[in-house]
Amino acid sequence: MSYSKEYLQLLDSRYLIMARTQKAALKGIEGGFLPEAAFITKGINVRSLFEEPYELMELDRLLAKPDMPFEVTLRLAQVCERLTRNVDKELALFGAESLNALEVRYVQKIQKLKKGEPSTSARPLAQAQLELALIYETRPALKRFYLAEAIGTLQNLWALSGRQKQDLALWVPLHLEAGLLQEAESSLREFLLETPQDSEVYFWLAKVKFAQRDYLEVMTILAFLQDHGGNAELHKAYRFWLGEAPGVA
Amino acid sequence: MSRILSEPRKFFSGVPDIVLLVGLVMLLNALWPSDPGFLFWYGTPYFVPALVVTPFRRPFIATLALLTGILAGFLIMPLVTNSLSLAYGRHLADVFRVSGIPLAFLFVSELFFHIQLKNQRSSLLGRLKRQVKQSSRLKRKADSLERVNRVLEERLVAQTDSITLLRGNLKKLATFNLPQALEGILEMLAVFTEMSAGSIWTYQKETGKLLPVAVRGERVSAIPPEGLDMDQTIAGYVFRNGRPFSLRMLLHDQEFTGLATMDFLMIYPLHAHGNVWGLIVIERLPFERYSYYTESILEIIISLVEPYLSDILEYERLYQGQEVDQVTQLPLVTQLVKNLDSTATKDLRTSSLALIVLEIVNFEVLAQRWGREKLKKLFLVMREKWEDALEMKVKVFHYKEENQLALLVPGLDQDGVSFFCLRLLTLIQEAELSLEGEVVPLEVIVGFGSATGPVSPEQLMREAENLLEFQRPV
Numbered sequence: 187m188s189y190s191k192e193y194l195q196l197l198d199s200r201y202l203i204m205a206r207t208q209k210a211a212l213k214g215i216e217g218g219f220l221p222e223a224a225f226i227t228k229g230i231n232v233r234s235l236f237e238e239p240y241e242l243m244e245l246d247r248l249l250a251k252p253d254m255p256f257e258v259t260l261r262l263a264q265v266c267e268r269l270t271r272n273v274d275k276e277l278a279l280f281g282a283e284s285l286n287a288l289e290v291r292y293v294q295k296i297q298k299l300k301k302g303e304p305s306t307s308a309r310p311l312a313q314a315q316l317e318l319a320l321i322y323e324t325r326p327a328l329k330r331f332y333l334a335e336a337i338g339t340l341q342n343l344w345a346l347s348g349r350q351k352q353d354l355a356l357w358v359p360l361h362l363e364a365g366l367l368q369e370a371e372s373s374l375r376e377f378l379l380e381t382p383q384d385s386e387v388y389f390w391l392a393k394v395k396f397a398q399r400d401y402l403e404v405m406t407i408l409a410f411l412q413d414h415g416g417n418a419e420l421h422k423a424y425r426f427w428l429g430e431a432p433g434v435a
Numbered sequence: 436m437s438r439i440l441s442e443p444r445k446f447f448s449g450v451p452d453i454v455l456l457v458g459l460v461m462l463l464n465a466l467w468p469s470d471p472g473f474l475f476w477y478g479t480p481y482f483v484p485a486l487v488v489t490p491f492r493r494p495f496i497a498t499l500a501l502l503t504g505i506l507a508g509f510l511i512m513p514l515v516t517n518s519l520s521l522a523y524g525r526h527l528a529d530v531f532r533v534s535g536i537p538l539a540f541l542f543v544s545e546l547f548f549h550i551q552l553k554n555q556r557s558s559l560l561g562r563l564k565r566q567v568k569q570s571s572r573l574k575r576k577a578d579s580l581e582r583v584n585r586v587l588e589e590r591l592v593a594q595t596d597s598i599t600l601l602r603g604n605l606k607k608l609a610t611f612n613l614p615q616a617l618e619g620i621l622e623m624l625a626v627f628t629e630m631s632a633g634s635i636w637t638y639q640k641e642t643g644k645l646l647p648v649a650v651r652g653e654r655v656s657a658i659p660p661e662g663l664d665m666d667q668t669i670a671g672y673v674f675r676n677g678r679p680f681s682l683r684m685l686l687h688d689q690e691f692t693g694l695a696t697m698d699f700l701m702i703y704p705l706h707a708h709g710n711v712w713g714l715i716v717i718e719r720l721p722f723e724r725y726s727y728y729t730e731s732i733l734e735i736i737i738s739l740v741e742p743y744l745s746d747i748l749e750y751e752r753l754y755q756g757q758e759v760d761q762v763t764q765l766p767l768v769t770q771l772v773k774n775l776d777s778t779a780t781k782d783l784r785t786s787s788l789a790l791i792v793l794e795i796v797n798f799e800v801l802a803q804r805w806g807r808e809k810l811k812k813l814f815l816v817m818r819e820k821w822e823d824a825l826e827m828k829v830k831v832f833h834y835k836e837e838n839q840l841a842l843l844v845p846g847l848d849q850d851g852v853s854f855f856c857l858r859l860l861t862l863i864q865e866a867e868l869s870l871e872g873e874v875v876p877l878e879v880i881v882g883f884g885s886a887t888g889p890v891s892p893e894q895l896m897r898e899a900e901n902l903l904e905f906q907r908p909v
Contacts, residue, residue, distance in 0.1 A: 230588035234597050236626070248592065257593045396722040399698055404722075405686060423726065427683050432727040 235261045240269065242280060249284050252291070256317050263288050263321045292318040308343035312336040312356050319363060333364040351377065351386065358390045362397055370394045385415040453500045456484035457507045464512055471512040474526050481508030482538050489545035490552070497546060596627050596732075601739075608743040610822060611750040611830070617649035620740050624715065625651060627736060628729045632719035635705065636663070637712065638674060645670050645714065655718045656698040669694045670702050670714055677711045679703045681730060700725065703733055707745045750830060760833050762811045765818075771832040771841050775892035787887040789852040791842040791859070792899040796878040796908065798838030805870045807837065813868050813875065814840050820866045821859070841899075849885050856881045880906040 205211035205220060211228040214220030226232065235245070235258075248254065248262055266288070269281025292314060299311040315336035322328040337360050340353055354377070361370035374391045381387065392407040408416070408424040416424075426432075460480045464473060473479045485501035492500075509527055513519035594600075604623040608616045617635050624633055632652030636645045644662030665671035669691050673680050680702040685691055701717040715737060720729065753766045753774065760767060775790070795801070795810075802810050817840075818831050830843040847855055860881060867874050884898030 230584050230591070232588075232591055234594045234600055235592050236595060236600055237597075238603055255589055255593075258589050261593045261595070393722040396725070401682060401686065419723075423723075426725075426727055427686065429683055429687050 312339040471516045471518045472508040621651040629724045630717050634716045636714040673702045677704045766832045789844045789847040789885040790895045791883045793840045795838045852885045
């Protein structure tokens with residue numbers, strides 16, 4: 187556990203006790219025995235998961251949270267994956283068990299969603315399948331399997347209720363991860379036939395074209411987005427591609 | 436909470452209750468038909484309903500109960516029993532004179548009591564409502580703070596490009612193992628630029644081509660096995676000119692026309708000792724990460740790794756000098772002297788340098804038990820322990836005698852080197868080095884010399900040897 191400078195100073199000068207749990211820290215603050223920093227130190231992890239040496243207590247605490255956002259879950263899985271390669275067998279076992287716990291959590295979530303009504307549970311199901319595929323980054327066979335499952339889930343949904351633009355945020359990353367660039371492009375082109383000026387569809391197309399290494403096309407799309415509603419970040423990207431110095435409006 | 440706030444059951448609230456109470460008294464009165472209204476009783480029971488109702492209900496209901504009681508007892512009952520007469524009226528007046536005032540007092544007191552009770556109750560309810568509101572506000576506030584805490588934690592936990600992580604990754608480069616360091620550089624790039632494929636290339640003198648020496652991720656394009664041409668590829672151009680390349684340059688610069696890109700997104704020269712030593716090649720990036728940010732972070736990382744890379748390559752050159760010990764493969768004392776010479780002329784103008792000489796005093800005794808070769812290999816184990824535990828770059832050499840090892844540590848002054856030696860001895864003690872499953876009882880002494888500014892290698896070595904001399908057992 188790394189303590190903030192302020193916390194250590196306060197402990198050094200006025201406070202004689204150190205809370206062991208979040209609850210105790212909160213009570214200490216209420217009673218005026220501890221500084222507010224005590225709760226921050228005990229209540230939240232104030233360092234990156236990747237920072238070495240790894241804080242096993244913190245990993246364990248985060249692992250116990252059932253509703254972590256995917257970003258944190260992915261980082262946690264990456265750290266656990268690294269731990270499995272540790273020379274210390276106990277640490278490696280801890281890493282493997284933690285990784286397994288994360289995977290089981292996702293598999294159970296997927297199974298539960300599969301039993302739900304397709305019209306409402308298909309999107310969360312495809313999302314969970316994509317997330318699990320990304321967690322399986324180092325195991326290509328499993329990654330491919332879950333990517334294919336997620337693509338199938340979205341295809342079934344589209345067969346049931348028609349193609350939706352909101353699904354592109356899942357559809358394109360799934361195809362990019364699976365390396366199915368041609369398929370992703372053709373679906374986007376079909377969307378563009380329906381909505382030829384849609385900047386969101388063009389943004390996804392730029393991503394696909396970048397992965398296909400068609401940089402001239404990327405430039406063309408960015409130029410189009412410059413005039414047709416792309417956001418400030420995309421305008422900045424366009425200036426970057428043009429070779430303008432950063433900060434030039 | 437809802438149970439507390441819900442109204443209790445209301446008694447004597449309506450006319451039916453009052454009629455029932457008064458009816459009970461009338462029934463009682465029916466037992467004494469000769470005394471309608473209980474006039475012979477100086478406290479007529481017809482007042483009782485009003486007295487019972489008053490503490491619990493509003494003044495209006497209490498007054499209604501009083502009037503109903505009076506009406507029922509002193510008008511309806513005499514009418515029903517056919518006793519309403521002048522004599523009855525006089526008797527009634529007598530009774531009121533005697534008991535009316537106390538009863539009125541009682542009634543008014545009860546009314547006041549009731550009003551006070553009601554005020555207390557409403558004030559209590561008001562406080563309770565305020566508390567409930569406050570607690571609900573606090574709960575909302577606590578929930579918001581919890582959400583904020585959570586977001587803060589998620590951001591901190593999931594961050595991959597913090598300055599502390601950069602420092603941690605740089606510390607890992609403080610090794611003399613080149614492949615490990617190159618792998619570390621690629622890992623750092625993967626974390627900070629999110630590249631999913633990248634590599635480090637160097638120039639091979641034998642073939643005159645560029646070849647990858649470290650690779651991360653899945654290769655994007657097919658690379659000829661003999662390597663990349665120096666003249667026909669952009670990578671070669673970057674190596675020759677020391678200028679970075681980013682694919683966007685292809686769209687508006689002419690200088691790369693006719694050169695093969697090999698589908699590389701970015702190629703940056705990697706410097707050591709101020710010269711281009713190799714190339715960092717970014718092969719695959721997410722679309723959003725191909726930006727000013729990635730280009731600048733790449734430049735920062737390259738400038739930060741340069742000193743580490745220079746040291747590693749210098750150490751590699753020492754090994755390639757062939758003047759190494761046959762058993763340990765560590766450079767010999769001649770290499771140390773050469774190194775001291777070059778360091779003294781180059782680096783000592785700006786920073787300090789320390790030479791530490793370690794000596795195993797009981798080497799001969801231990802050699803009889805385990806043999807000289809095995810014992811010398813312990814030096815390698817020692818070096819591994821230091822590399823793991825110390826966060827400093829240490830060059831290790833054999834010294835003049837077989838039982839001596841020299842360490843060249845930059846950036847330590849007189850005090851720094853004393854503490855460093857203490858730490859070194861502690862590490863050797865704690866390591867409990869063993870051979871054939873048995874701990875080797877090493878007796879180690881340390882001598883050192885340090886210098887800031889120009890100094891001859893001989894002087895440094897003499898200082899260290901003098902200190903060793905003092906410590907040797909007579």
